[in-house]
Amino acid sequence: MDLKAEDSSTGLASDISLQKLQRMAAELTLPGRFIVRLLNAALEFVTNLLAGVLGSSLVRRHFHLMLSGLVLFGPLLSFWVSKYSIFANSNHYLYRKFLKSTWGWTCTLTGSFVLLLSLSARHPPSLALRHLSRVGLVGLLWWGCRRLLTLLEDAAGTCYEPMAVAQDAQSPASPAQPLLLLHEDQTKASCLRANMLWRGYEVSQDVLILCLCCLLLVEEMCVFGRHLARGKPLQRSPGAPLRLVFLLCAVLLVVWLFLLLCLLAYFPSFPAQQLGGALGYLGWRGLYQGWYRLRPSWGCPGLPGDGLFTTTDTDKQPQ
Structure with missing residues (x-):
């Protein structure tokens, strides 16, 4: 009898200690859960605001004009x-780590x-690959422009080696003009x-790629507002990874605009920078305003959001 009573008392004590540990763990994780919920709410608020701004008709129709004016x-x-x-x-950090x-x-x-947007819309991987091909085509365009501009610059330019001239002692004290030795x-x-x-x-390749990337980011990000509107009737919000990547893309857009402004203000080079911006604009115009608007029979990947947002999904209400 004494052994049974002792065993029951030890079992009760162990249950009480486990309950205390569970309560202590819950109290310790409570601030962490509150912080996570607060960060998630802030992420949703910021991304919803940015999606509304980037998805507005003012930005979609006139961003290229603002960039051209800049x-x-x-x-x-x-x-x-x-x-x-x-x-x-x-040699600033931004130029060395980001511009290059x-x-x-x-x-x-x-x-x-x-990729995350296509997967979040719950469509087959083939559609995601088709939308990813737009980014690959822009990269191919940038590679071709860089190679072509390099060949043109090498063909149209010349290399000189400065050589100092020995100044005569009888000549007046004036700075000697260096001679230039041609290297063909x-x-x-x-x-x-x-x-x-x-x-x-020469044509500024830095301004070219900055303008092209800014236009690419705006074109691809402007459909996030439609994705949010599609999930609202279904009471389905995009996950935190998609919202976080969207926020990083928006931050990257601000960084590229800031770097472009710094290049134009601190290192002006007319008309090389204007020619680079014009080529970036023409590349975006030819792809997003030309080829991507054609029918799929022409082998085009389509515009951002094509096939991702169907009316059948938005008409369904949650049961």
Whole structure:
């Protein structure tokens, strides 16, 4: 009898201790759950706001005009900016880490957004691959433009090696003009690596890719508002990963616009930057305003959102 009573008392004590541990664990995780819910609510609010702005007709129809005005009149800011600013240094962190890998950042985040959006819309993988092909075609366009511009610059430019002139002792004290020794067998890249002088016509590839990436991001992100409107009647909200990638794409768009403004204001180069912006605009115009609007029989991947948002889904109400 004593052994049974002792066993029952120890079992009761162990149950009480487990209950205490569970209550303590719940109390410890309660602040964490509150923080997660608060962050999730903030993420939903910000992404809903950005989706409404980017999906508005004002942005979709006139963003390219705003970008064209920025490229045309941005160099005028060079009269007001300070040459001692940290952004006037070409070795700044933003230029080294972001400007040289503009397409890599854009391809990664935009491709992730398009893929998650297609999967969230619950469509077959073939449709997701078709929408992803738009990003690949823009990358192919950028690669072709870069190769073509490099060939044109090498053909139209010349490389010179500055050579200092020995100043005569009887001549007046004036700075001697350096002589230029012509190197005909040098390309632009090899000439600049050798610390020589390159002269010729050029097109700003940095402005080209920045304008192209900005237009690409706006085109792909503007359909997120339609995705939110599609899920509202079904009481189905997009997951946090899709919202987070959308927010990162919006932040990346702001970074590209800021870098473009810095290049135009601190490193003005007329008309090389304007030619680069014009080529980026023509590339976007030919793809998103031309080829992507054709019928699928022409092999085009379609516009963003084609086939993802059907009216049959939005008409269904939750049971």
